[in-house]
Amino acid sequence: MSETAAAPIPAPRPGRGRTSAMPEGTYQAESAPVTAARTLVVPFHGEDGRRWEYDFSTLPSHALHAELAAAFAVRTGPVGGLRTKVSADASFQILRRFLLFLESLKQPPRSISELTSRQLERFRLHRTESASLATARADLMGLITVLRHVNPPDLLGQELREYLQQPGHSRHQKRSGLPGYSDREFRDIMTAARSDVAAIRDRMRRIDRLLETFRSTPEALTPDERASAAVLDEIDRTGTIPQVRNRIGLQDSAARFALAQEVFLIEPDLVPLLVLGIGLTGRNAETIKELPTEHRVVEDRAVALTLIKRRRSKGNSRDTVHWEIGTTESRQLHTPGGYYLLLHHLTRRGRRLSGGQRIWSIWAGAAGRRGADWEAKAAANGHIDPFGARLNRSLHLNRWSRRHGLTDDSGQPLALNLNRLKTTVEVRTTKAVGGHLPSASRTNTLDVSFAHYLQGDPRIREWADQVITSAIDDAENAARAFRPQILDAAGEQALAAAPDATSQQYGAEPAVLKNAVAGQLDTLASSCLNIDHSPFTKNGPCDVSFLTCLRCPNALIAERHLPALLAVVDALQEALETTSVDSWIEKHGRTWLMLTRLILPKFTDAQRDKAAQSKPVFLGLDLLDGPKEPR
Known part of the structure; x- marks a missing residue:
């Protein structure tokens, strides 16, 4: 009798009253980085409502695609730092340039584990051939930030992982903002814009x-x-x-x-409307470009609306404002609320056709090259939100400036810059409230207002110096009783001639003082005459910040410490640009006072100039501020 295989028993089919067959276990959705590594496509949905897909398969250096796509998915994901399409585009372009650079090498990396810090540094130098030093540093920092999200980290080599965690990659990247326009230049710009907007109305x-x-x-x-x-x-x-x-x-x-243009706004209408909006509201161009349509009129005196503020923090990405409308129509072009309601009215017909989520709408024509706004124009017969796809639309600002014959204070054609226009409003507001920054900072935090808009303006520097000087005076009063011990050339000669008398003057044994002169007791920026008995530590060796050495009676400062001290001054100045004035004064005010008023003036200009030539490239406050190891 022949054996035959038993026929498989079919699974029961679902029907009325029967439970459908379910897979075993719980369902686990594939994470975005895993999907990106598999498909090489990173979908993006930003906080500003813009969507896009970034296809890594179109980039060179295919061996690195999976890991970079996964890291990019984290950077642009819901908890990532890149939450607008502009920032995501910029990061993707940095990766594209880097991969093009790697492909040009004689021996490009065959996997991400072969990537080295040397290749990253060579990329930075390569970028300086076609871009500014600041742009090259920004590209390097953008690349480093993506690589820090490679997971697991040990996919990268140990040497590269250590390089990525080093501080100082963005050093000197920060640039001061452009100064604002003069009162006469600002008046002419606003007159021209108001004239054009009145004609449009x-x-x-x-x-x-x-x-x-x-x-x-x-x-x-x-x-x-x-x-x-x-x-x-x-x-x-x-x-x-x-x-x-x-x-x-x-x-x-x-x-x-x-x-x-008899019925709708067209592209040439954008410049005067943007310029007038920035000049009246004091908001930056990106915020004006993303004005919402939703608003509420409050007692016919103000309009309430919620603005988008392009920050990294989600909690600070929205800002509700109340803009004055004005009691008469003649004030419509002189108040922010009047401007908003006029713009809302001017774009109403176009918005009905373009379907945009923001206030802007123009007729951009039905033709044009494929790419820029092509799909949007085709879908709505040429009606588009001009800033819907991208905020950096070319506006031909200087063409508008020349058409109105605008000139700067030297008589040359005026170069129109929307950031300078925003700065001008900040400066004028600050001056109008007597230099009181908390009252002037309506559109940004105090720190952002000063660091990005005010500190580059010569008309505001004098006031800012007075604020900082006043705060430093408070620190000076607290430190007045202490004088640092400085061993200059005359002191060294006195020590050699009369060691006992000189040692008594410095409160140390002759042998200890000689060891200090020989550099055997050096810390980072001074010598310590008695590290085992600190005035800041109860019973035991010193374990406080290296910065505290500069106001410690055990510290001894000689000429050889000048290079490090000058680097500390630079680090303190950079800290002032990135932290609030109050916080900086509380943390570093006394140290800065000791350095600039009590220590450095003890040395000659020639000594300081010589020391500046051997100043350390990087002496970060995170290193100086860390505790010393007891010994």
Whole structure:
């Protein structure tokens, strides 16, 4: 009898009253980094509502794609630091440039484990051939930040992992902002913008009246007016701009745009509207470009709306403001609330067709090169949010400035910069409230206002110096009773001639003082005459910050310490640019006072100049501020 295999028993089919078959175990969704490593595509949905897909398979150096795509997915994910499309685009372009650079090497890495710090540094030097030093450093820091998210970290070599964790990669990257415009330059800019916006408003009001009359009492119009209104009515209802032909039958795009601007805003209208918005609100250009349509009018005196502020912190990405409208129509172009409501009215027709989420809408034409706004224009007959796909739309600012004949204080054509315009408003506001920064900082924190908008303006520096000097005076009063011990050339000669008398003057044994002169008792920026008995530590060796040495009676400062001391001054100055003034004064004020008023003036200009030539490249406060190891 032949044996036959038993037929498999079919699984019971689901039906009414029967439970469907379920897979064993719990469902675990694949994480975004894992998906990115597998597909090499990173989907992005930013805090600003913009979506995109970043395809790593289109980049060179294929051996590194999976790990970089996964790290990029973390950086652009819900908890990552890149939460707007602009920042995500910038990071992706840095990776593209880096991979192009690696492919140009004679021996490119065959896997991410072969990547070295030397290759990263060579990339930075390569970038300086076509970009500024600051841009090259920014690219390096952007690359390092992505590589720090490679998971697991041991996919990278030990040498590279140590390099990525080193401080100081972004040193000197910070740049001061551009100074603002003078009062005369600002007045001319605002006059030109207000003039253009008034013309746009009058143009739209004329069409509103014409269409209203055509739709209610067409017999009140002349035959020519009715014919013109009929065309404009069709454009308003459908959003379609008919083709216009010239005398020989060719399409006339200029005449078509002229017809479109009878009903809708067009691209040349953007510059004066943006300039007026920044000048009236004091907000930066990106915030004005992302003005929302939702708002609330409060007692006909103010408009309340929520702005997008482009910060890393999600909690600070929204800001609700109340902008004054003005009691009369004549103030419409002089108040932020009046400006907003006018802009809302001017763009209402276009928004109905473009479907944008923000306040802006223009007719950009139905043609153009494929890429920029192509899909949006095709979907809405040319009606788009001009800043929907990207905020850095080319605006031809200087072309507008030249058309109005704007000049700077030296008589040269004025270069229009929206960041400088924002700075000007910050400066004017600060001066208007008497230099009181908490009252002036309406659009940013005190630190951001000073670091990015005010400190680069010569008209505000004198006031800022007074604020810092006043705070330093408080620290000086607290430190007045103490004088650091400085061993200059005359002191060394006295020690050699009369060691006992000189040692008594410095409160140390002759042998100890000689060891200090020989450099055997050096800390990072001074010598310690008695590290086992610190005035800051009860019973035991000193374990306080190296910065505390500069105000310690056990410290001895000689000329050989000057290079390190000058580096400390630089580090303190950089700390002031990245922390609040109050916090900096509390933490570093006395140290800065000791250095700049009590220590460095004891040495000659020649000694300080010589020391500056051998100043350490990096002497970070994190190193100086750490506790010393007891011994």
